[in-house]
Amino acid sequence: MTDLVNYRSKIKQRFSQDHGFNITYTHFILHATVQALKAFPLMNSSVEGDKIIQRKFINLGVAVALDSGLIVPVIKNADERNLLGLARTAHDLAQRGQKKKLMPEDVQGGTFTVTNPGVFGNIFGLPIINQPQVGILGVGAIKKRPVVINDAIAIRSVMYLSLSYDHRIIDGAVAAQFVQEIRNGLENFDTEQSL
16 A cells, blocks of 8 residues: 555645545545456345346445444445545545434445445454445555565555455455455556546
C-alpha cells in the first residue's frame, strides 16, 4: 500500500477542498473490489434456494460501525461508478448512517460486501458472509512493516485482506485469484487518473 499511501497523502487536502469530504483508503479499496468483481463475476453471485444467481450489476455493501451496532448500506450499481462516484456515494451513505437517516432501500439488495475492521487498528479480521451473497472482503489496518525488496529490508505500508466465501459456489482458486486482482488494483493504482 506504500504507493497508495503516498498518493493519498499528496492529494487529500486538495481533494477535501474540491469535494467537501476526505478521500479514504476505503474508497480505493471499494474501487479495486468493484474492478475485481467485474473480472470475477462469479464472486457477485448469490445462492437462493437451490439456484445460483449471477448478478449483472454490482451492489456493493459497505459495513459501517455505529454506536448502536453495525449496518451495511449498499452502493447500488457500483459497477457504473468511477472512484469519485464510489467515494461520494460511500461518504453519503456513511454520513446518513451516522445520523440514522438511512432508508430501508439503502441497506437492501447487496451483492457483495466489504467490511473494514482495520479502522479499529486490527490488522486482520475474518468476516462472516452476508447471505445470500457468496463472499465478503475483510480489510485490515495499514501498518508499516519490514519487507524484503531486491534482497534488502525496507519499511513499507502493508495491509492484509481476508475473503470469506461460500464454498458451494466459489472454490479456492477463484477466491485466491479474486483477492490477487484486488491486490493488483491497489498496488498498481493509476495515480494519473483525475479525481
